[in-house]
Amino acid sequence: MRRTARLAAACVLAVLLPLTACTDGPPSTEPGPGRTGGSRGDIAWGECQASGGAPESLTVECGTVTVPQDWNTPDDGRTFDIAVMRIRSDNQRDRIGSVVVNFGGPGGSGLDLLPQFAPRLLGLMERFDVVTFDPRGVGQSAPVKCISDADLDASFGFQPDPVSDAAFQKLVGLSRRIAEGCAAEYGEQLTLFSTEQTARDIDAIRQALGEEKLDYLGYSYGTLLGAVYAHLFPQSIRAMVLDGAVDPVESPIESSEGQAMGFERALNNFDAWCAANADECPIAPNARETIVEAINDADRRPVTGMGGRQATSGWVFYSVVSALYSRPTWPYLARGIADLQDGDPALAFLLADLYADRRPDGTYGNMFDAFNTIGCVDSDDYPTVEEIRTLQEQWREKYPLFGGPLAVGLLTCSLWPAKKDPYPVGPATGAPPILVIGTLGDPATPYESTAALAELLGTGVVLTWEGEGHTAYPETRCIREAVDRYFIDLTVPAEGTRCPA
Numbered sequence: 117m118r119r120t121a122r123l124a125a126a127c128v129l130a131v132l133l134p135l136t137a138c139t140d141g142p143p144s145t146e147p148g149p150g151r152t153g154g155s156r157g158d159i160a161w162g163e164c165q166a167s168g169g170a171p172e173s174l175t176v177e178c179g180t181v182t183v184p185q186d187w188n189t190p191d192d193g194r195t196f197d198i199a200v201m202r203i204r205s206d207n208q209r210d211r212i213g214s215v216v217v218n219f220g221g222p223g224g225s226g227l228d229l230l231p232q233f234a235p236r237l238l239g240l241m242e243r244f245d246v247v248t249f250d251p252r253g254v255g256q257s258a259p260v261k262c263i264s265d266a267d268l269d270a271s272f273g274f275q276p277d278p279v280s281d282a283a284f285q286k287l288v289g290l291s292r293r294i295a296e297g298c299a300a301e302y303g304e305q306l307t308l309f310s311t312e313q314t315a316r317d318i319d320a321i322r323q324a325l326g327e328e329k330l331d332y333l334g335y336s337y338g339t340l341l342g343a344v345y346a347h348l349f350p351q352s353i354r355a356m357v358l359d360g361a362v363d364p365v366e367s368p369i370e371s372s373e374g375q376a377m378g379f380e381r382a383l384n385n386f387d388a389w390c391a392a393n394a395d396e397c398p399i400a401p402n403a404r405e406t407i408v409e410a411i412n413d414a415d416r417r418p419v420t421g422m423g424g425r426q427a428t429s430g431w432v433f434y435s436v437v438s439a440l441y442s443r444p445t446w447p448y449l450a451r452g453i454a455d456l457q458d459g460d461p462a463l464a465f466l467l468a469d470l471y472a473d474r475r476p477d478g479t480y481g482n483m484f485d486a487f488n489t490i491g492c493v494d495s496d497d498y499p500t501v502e503e504i505r506t507l508q509e510q511w512r513e514k515y516p517l518f519g520g521p522l523a524v525g526l527l528t529c530s531l532w533p534a535k536k537d538p539y540p541v542g543p544a545t546g547a548p549p550i551l552v553i554g555t556l557g558d559p560a561t562p563y564e565s566t567a568a569l570a571e572l573l574g575t576g577v578v579l580t581w582e583g584e585g586h587t588a589y590p591e592t593r594c595i596r597e598a599v600d601r602y603f604i605d606l607t608v609p610a611e612g613t614r615c616p617a
Contacts, residue, residue, distance in 0.1 A: 157326030161202060173206045174234055174241070178227070181324045183252075185308050187316040196308075198317055199256035200249045200324075201227045203234045205241040213354070214245040214325050215603060216318065220336030220360070222311070223473075223486035225255035236590050239600050244331065249321060251341075253309035253486045260309060260485045262298035268480050272472050273426075275415060276433040277512065277520030284508075284524070288501055291527035298489060299533045309486070310493045310537035315344040319352060329354030331603060335587050336360040336561055339552070339569065346544035346573055353544070355603050358576075359553040360561040360587040361569040364541040367497050368526060369507065374562050376515040376522040382440040382559035383407070383517060385584055389446060396447050398454040407436055408517060410453050419461045427461035433521065435464040438471035440559045443584040492532035494539055499530055543574035549608045551599065552576045557584035577608045583617040592616075 164178030180197040184190040202214070219229045226248030237246055250257040270290055278284045298306065318341070322330045331354050334342035339358035346353060366374065387404040390397035399406040411429045418426040432453075439449030445467070452463035469475075473483035492498070499507065504526050511519025544550065550573050554566025563580075570576025581588035581595055590596040594615035601607050 157324045159200065159202075159324050164201065171235055175204045175206065176231060177202045177204075181249075181317070181321050183317045183320045185305075187313055196252050196258045196317075198249055198252060198321065199227055200247060200321060201230055202245050202247045203230060203241070204245045205238065207238075207242055208245075210243060211245070212243045212604065213327050213329075213331055214247045215240065215331045215333055216321060216325075217246060217248045217333045218251070218318075218335065218338030218341055219248070220334075220338045221254070221483065221487055222251070222337045222341075222490035223254055223483035224337075225250050225481075225483070227255055239590075239596065240603060243604050247321070247325065249317075251314045251486075251490075252317060253489055254482065259482045260298070260302065260306075260489045261482045262301040263294050263480075263485050263488070264297075265478060265480050267294055267297075268472065268474070268484060269478070271430075272434055272468065272474075273428040273430040275429050276411070276524075277508070278524065284505065287524060288527060288531075292531045294488070295492070295528050295531040295533060298485070302489075302534075304535065306489055306534035307493055307537050309489050311341055311344055311490060311539040312348075312537060314490075315341055315348055315539070318345050319349050322352065327354075330356070332356045333589070333599075334358050337362060339561070340364055340539075342550075343541070343544075343569060343573060344539045346547050346550060347540055347542050350544040350547035353547050353550070355548065355606060356550045357553065357589065357599055357602065358550065358569065359589050360558060361552050361554055361565045362561055363565040363568040364539070364572060365568075366565075368495050368529065369497075369499055372522045372526055373511060373515075373519075374565065375560060376511055376518045378559040378562035379437065379440060379518040379522075380515045381562075382557055382584070383436070385557050386440065386446055386449070390450060397450040399450050403450065403453075404517075406457075407453055410456055411436075411517075414456075419456055419459055421461040421465060425461075425465070427456060427464055431461075431468045432456065432464055434471050435467035436517075438467040441471075441586045443557075488528055488532075492529035493534060493537050495529070496536040496538055498532070499526060501527065501530055504530060541572065543572065545574065547573070547575045548606070550576050551579055551602050551608055553579045553581065553588050553595070553599075555581045555583055555585065555588045558586050560586045577611060578613075579609050580614040581617070582614055588615075 159179040161177040161179045178201050181200055182195050182197055185194040185196050219226055227250050230248040252258055253260040274287055275283055278287050330352055332342055340362040342356055342358050343364050383404055390400040390403035394400035411432050414427055414429040414432045418428045420426050435452055439445040452467055456464050473481040504523055508520045508523035511523050552566055552570040554563045556563050566578055570578050579598055588595045589599050592615055598609045
């Protein structure tokens with residue numbers, strides 16, 4: 117399952133405003149702790165169109181940073197233009213610098229997400245510009261597009277845990293077609309979209325911003341990206357927050373099994389919430405059982421929605437996955453399953469489409485093209501098809517709803533024909549303290565990875581949120597104040613600090 121930022125799963129609740137133009141912002145002020153100057157760098161910032169609801173008090177600007185296509189041969193003349201966005205507050209004072217944000221994925225577009233997310237960062241923006249970017253292969257930065265809308269529809273709509281050999285082999289065929297199609301479209305270029313290449317792009321962005329040191333906020337997959345950066349450029353970091361930790365040394369099998377465990381735990385927590393809040397949960401008191409029945413029923417008798425679209429078991433399953441990313445979407449999941457039982461799949465489709473990056477007209481963005489490309493290139497340790505079939509049966513016993521789907525989700529990368537480029541991992545020797553945040557109920561990046569990442573870095577300090585959903589900042593005052601204080605004053609929370617839900 118996709119590792120993505122909390123915002124991507126919570127956008128179902130957002131109010132999307134019309135596109136807005138951008139203007140120049142306030143001038144630079146004095147440097148803050150750890151800064152030696154206020155240089156703006158050499159990015160040619162200009163007007164841009166931004167989706168989302170950034171308040172009028174915020175200025176949105178866009179630009180590009182040109183980077184080598186291959187950092188192993190930086191002088192060969194081949195380049196990518198990396199799209200960047202800066203949002204600044206008219207209320208900014210005593211500017212410290214720029215915080216560079218990655219929202220995860222891999223495949224999430226920073227330029228799409230930041231305008232929606234920025235109103236939640238107003239406290240941070242009193243002292244910082246907030247900068248994001250579309251990583252190479254994503255959005256407006258040399259986007260990878262190699263999977264047809266029809267194949268994406270087929271993939272998401274397929275049985276999430278095919279039991280029969282015939283169904284399993286059909287899914288293998290679909291996964292092979294997707295993998296070979298991307299290889300045919302891009303060939304050896306696919307290797308250029310690895311996490312290490314993007315980590316090096318971040319340092320180019322830092323330099324283009326005119327920042328002597330990097331301030332970085334990474335969510336979910338963005339924590340892996342940050343960890344690789346910290347290993348490569350430890351002395352170029354001023355402050356780094358990694359929220360929703362990925363353990364960089366886990367194998368793809370270990371990572372997928374961890375997510376199976378995390379989503380099972382999240383579903384159990386949702387089930388308990390339903391039982392205790394029946395007035396908000398129309399599928400109480402046995403919500404988990406009702407969800408399983410809904411998925412099984414969709415295999416036999418999918419409900420037909422507008423335009424003849426059928427809510428197959430795959431679409432129902434991904435509506436559940438989508439809602440479990442964010443605690444505020446739990447009531448929508450309950451209502452969506454109840455509506456499905458009444459013959460209306462509209463809300464279930466809305467939740468699933470949010471996860472799948474599927475638009476109302478049935479077309480897709482390039483999130484999952486990039487997700488597959490980056491994830492498959494990043495590791496040369498994917499299991500074989502035969503091993504996946506065995507894992508599917510084993511994990512189904514341990515994790516009844518999510519084990520099988522997480523196992524078969526490894527198929528595309530197991531069949532990926534492109535050359536691999538595994539990222540370097542290890543301590544961030546010479547880096548300052550790095551704040552690693554974990555959420556107890558996180559389904560996609562289970563809490564157990566938090567301490568593992570902090571220990572690997574060697575300078576990691578753990579901050580725990582005792583809440584539900586994927587990632588924590590800026591969900592509660594306790595988390596928000598701890599992170600803002602760290603960015604502003606470079607003061608890390610005491611080891612073992614926990615913030616209540």
